[in-house]
Amino acid sequence: MSVLELEDVSKWYGDVVALNDVSLDLEAGLTGLVGPNGAGKTTLLGLLTGQLEPSTGRLRVLGEDPWGNAQLRERIGFVPETLSLWEERTGRDHAHLAADLTETGTRSAADDWLARVGLAEAADRPAGGYSRGMRQRLKLAMALVHEPELLVLDEPFGGLDPVGRREMMELLTDIDEAGRSILFSSHVLHEIETLTREIVVLVGGRIVAQGDIHRIRDIMDEHPHKITIRLGQPRELATSLIAHDDVVRVRVSEPTDDDPGEVLAETRAPDVFYDRLRDTILEEGYDIQELLSPDDNLQAVFNYLTKGASE
Amino acid sequence: MNANLALTRHALREAFTGRRRIGLALLALAPALLGLGLRRWSEAAAEAETTFVLFVVGVGLVVPLMALFIGVATLREELMQGTIVHLATRPVSRGQLLATRMTGAALATWLLAGIGLTLVFPAIGHLDAELVGLTWLVTGMASLAYTSLFALLGAFVERPILLGLGYLVGWESIVAGSGLVFRKATVAYWVRSIVDQQGFVSGGLFAGEIVDPATTTTAVVVLVAIAVVAGLLGTLWFRRREITGSEGG
Numbered sequence: 001m002s003v004l005e006l007e008d009v010s011k012w013y014g015d016v017v018a019l020n021d022v023s024l025d026l027e028a029g030l031t032g033l034v035g036p037n038g039a040g041k042t043t044l045l046g047l048l049t050g051q052l053e054p055s056t057g058r059l060r061v062l063g064e065d066p067w068g069n070a071q072l073r074e075r076i077g078f079v080p081e082t083l084s085l086w087e088e089r090t091g092r093d094h095a096h097l098a099a100d101l102t103e104t105g106t107r108s109a110a111d112d113w114l115a116r117v118g119l120a121e122a123a124d125r126p127a128g129g130y131s132r133g134m135r136q137r138l139k140l141a142m143a144l145v146h147e148p149e150l151l152v153l154d155e156p157f158g159g160l161d162p163v164g165r166r167e168m169m170e171l172l173t174d175i176d177e178a179g180r181s182i183l184f185s186s187h188v189l190h191e192i193e194t195l196t197r198e199i200v201v202l203v204g205g206r207i208v209a210q211g212d213i214h215r216i217r218d219i220m221d222e223h224p225h226k227i228t229i230r231l232g233q234p235r236e237l238a239t240s241l242i243a244h245d246d247v248v249r250v251r252v253s254e255p256t257d258d259d260p261g262e263v264l265a266e267t268r269a270p271d272v273f274y275d276r277l278r279d280t281i282l283e284e285g286y287d288i289q290e291l292l293s294p295d296d297n298l299q300a301v302f303n304y305l306t307k308g309a310s311e
Numbered sequence: 312m313n314a315n316l317a318l319t320r321h322a323l324r325e326a327f328t329g330r331r332r333i334g335l336a337l338l339a340l341a342p343a344l345l346g347l348g349l350r351r352w353s354e355a356a357a358e359a360e361t362t363f364v365l366f367v368v369g370v371g372l373v374v375p376l377m378a379l380f381i382g383v384a385t386l387r388e389e390l391m392q393g394t395i396v397h398l399a400t401r402p403v404s405r406g407q408l409l410a411t412r413m414t415g416a417a418l419a420t421w422l423l424a425g426i427g428l429t430l431v432f433p434a435i436g437h438l439d440a441e442l443v444g445l446t447w448l449v450t451g452m453a454s455l456a457y458t459s460l461f462a463l464l465g466a467f468v469e470r471p472i473l474l475g476l477g478y479l480v481g482w483e484s485i486v487a488g489s490g491l492v493f494r495k496a497t498v499a500y501w502v503r504s505i506v507d508q509q510g511f512v513s514g515g516l517f518a519g520e521i522v523d524p525a526t527t528t529t530a531v532v533v534l535v536a537i538a539v540v541a542g543l544l545g546t547l548w549f550r551r552r553e554i555t556g557s558e559g560g
Contacts, residue, residue: 013555051554068550074402084393088328094397101401107312136482142397195394 002060003028003150004048009057011043018043020205022057026183030176032192033185035202041185042081044202046153049078050182055269062150074103077143081154083135087128091119091138092125100141105146113141117171133164140171151175153184157191167197224248224266227273230290234261240280241265246272260289314403315411319400322415324382325388327423338526339427342369346434361437362511365446369428370502374453375479378420382461383471385416386549399554406546408418413462433439441497445509452534453502459541460498466545490522498537501530 004026011019019040028100035041046052049071059065062091064072093116099105101233114123117137122130130138136156143151152204156172157165172195176182185191192199193213201209209216231237238250246269255261267273270293281288312320327335340362349360362398386409398408408463428446432438464478465471494500502522525533 046553046555051396051399053551053553068405070402070404070407073400076400078396079397080393080400082393082396085316085397086325086394089324097317097321098397098401100312101314101398101403103402139397146402192346251473 002026003062004183005058007059008060009041009047009054011047011052011055011198015128017205019047019054022202022205022207024200024201024207024210028181029198030172030182030196031184031198031200033183033200033202034187034189034192035185036187039187039202040205041187041202042154042204045078045152045183045185049073049076049152054269075149076145077146077148077151079136079139079143079151079156081158083132083159083286085138086136088126090124090131091127091134091141092123095123095141095294100146101145109147110141110145113144116137118167119139126214132159133161133167136160136164136168137171140168142176148180150181150183153182155186157186157188161292165191222284224268225270225273226293227265227267227270227277228290228292229263229265229277229288230260231263231286231288232260232291233286234263236284237280237286238263238265240255241277244273244276314401315407318398318403318408318411319415319418320349322385322412323419326385326419328414331380331434333382335377335423338373338380340430342373342428342432343430346431350435353473357435357437358439358442361390361431361435364431364435365428365442365554366449366503366506366511368382369431369446370410370449370453371423371484371499374424374450375457375483375499376421377459379472379475379479381416381420381423382458383465383475385412385458385462385465386545387465387471387554396554405550405552409545409549410542413538413545415483416462417455417458417538420458421451424454425450434462439491442511444504445511449502449505452505452531453498456498456502456534456537456541459538459545463541463545466548488521491554494522495525498534500532501537504530 002025004024006024007020009019009022010017022044033041033044041135043052044054047054047062048066050069053067059067059073064074066076074144089097093113095110096107099107099110110124114120116181117140119134119137119141122134127135127138136158140153140156143153153172156168160168169191172182172184176195184192184195197213198211199209199213199216202205229237232255234252234254238252241247242250243265246267248268249266251264253259253262255263265273281285338548345368345505346361346364349364386395389398389412399405425447428450429443430444461471461475464475468474483497486493487503489493500521503521505527506528507521507524509525524530
């Protein structure tokens with residue numbers, strides 16, 4: 001069964017369109033929702049968790065309409081983006097309240113989750129003194145006290161330092177491995193890439209891509225792929241590269257006293273290009289100092305998709 | 312713990328958080344401090360002074376003000392601070408959420424005002440068990456009706472404290488004591504009816520005897536009805552209200 005089904009869902013606030021005719025079908029598993037700030041990610045998650053009502057379209061979460069559906073929320077855990085907590089209340093108070101408001105959650109489960117997210121020692125301190133990382137972890141514990149089938153997180157890495165990010169990623173990996181479906185949003189692609197290959201890309205209120213990161217990259221391969229080669233003899237290498245049909249463009253920066261030269265090549269067949277480049281380097285004995293391809297990671301896919309969608 | 316109990320307890324605790332706690336404590340102690348002053352000023356202070364402090368100052372002024380400060384904050388603060396999302400995404404209905412908020416806020420007002428007004432008795436040095444019972448009854452009824460109304464006000468309008476003060480001074484205090492038919496459209500008329508029916512003086516900011524007081528039973532029913540109607544109106548609105556991230560920061 002699909003975890004999420006959206007059919008032509010739109011959401012607007014007055015004249016502002018936050019989501020525009022979005023259709024989506026998500027199976028169980030760990031999925032990343034990626035998009036720049038203002039893309040509509042929080043609106044989409046708000047619709048899925050019943051905080052917002054769609055302006056048009058049909059929406060199903062675990063087979064049910066989430067708007068006004070309190071019972072469905074027994075099956076969903078939500079970690080909101082806001083860091084707001086009840087400042088004078090302890091972490092344990094927060095987790096216990098979260099458990100008390102569910103049928104399946106218990107206070108002992110809440111204590112267990114506090115320990116699992118690393119807040120056992122700080123649980124009896126007022127939340128007002130919690131760091132951003134502790135707040136994120138507390139919100140995660142609150143969302144999990146009733147062992148929901150679906151966990152939805154809005155920017156769970158927001159404001160976390162590198163250690164906090166790593167800990168949060170480990171927690172999410174554990175939760176995923178326990179068989180729970182997870183949908184989380186982020187505008188930092190590296191975070192999503194580290195956790196999952198399944199992504200939904202949302203830009204300007206529209207879904208511009210969905211599926212396996214590598215499949216989305218295949219789409220990229222139909223478009224010129226940029227490769228930068230820093231070496232002492234850029235003009236010679238450029239002459240060699242431009243002779244091939246798959247290379248659509250070559251730009252040369254001559255060496256200076258401070259910098260080596262640089263060749264920026266654009267190719268429609270990156271795999272062929274790399275094989276040939278390796279052979280050329282070996283045959284001609286070029287002194288390659290650096291080889292970069294900004295198109296080699298998801299960031300490039302994202303940049304391409306977001307640029308294309310906004311044009 | 313049952314969800315309704317947990318939410319009510321949460322609302323009760325939240326009523327006394329932050330800087331509001333000090334203001335509310337001072338407000339609660341004001342009648343007792345006034346009673347102490349009266350006791351020092353007049354050795355003969357007894358029932359008349361006690362009922363004046365309890366019903367004119369306490370029920371007529373302190374309870375509505377306390378209900379205003381607690382009531383407007385009860386939902387408004389959660390909405391403004393963004394903590395409402397932690398409640399609204401739990402498996403509880405919006406109606407439950409609002410009803411328990413109002414109940415918790417009314418309980419907070421009742422308990423604080425009731426304790427504050429009970430301290431008037433030792434402060435003045437006049438203890439009357441019947442009067443203590445009446446004080447808790449009237450304070451409870453006034454807390455329920457006023458807090459529910461102000462909770463609604465806090466959720467709907469931008470400057471609820473200012474509007475609430477205007478309502479108390481401009482409508483409740485003046486109209487309730489008048490002979491106008493509109494007097495029955497005030498909370499004060501029904502609250503003061505309970506006190507007047509027991510043969511005590513009541514009043515508000517502009518104290519005076521009320522015209523044609525209702526029976527105690529009618530007054531209690533109407534005050535409960537005011538709270539229920541406020542709760543139903545609030546629920547109708549809150550059920551359709553969307554929780555957006557922008558109000559939470």
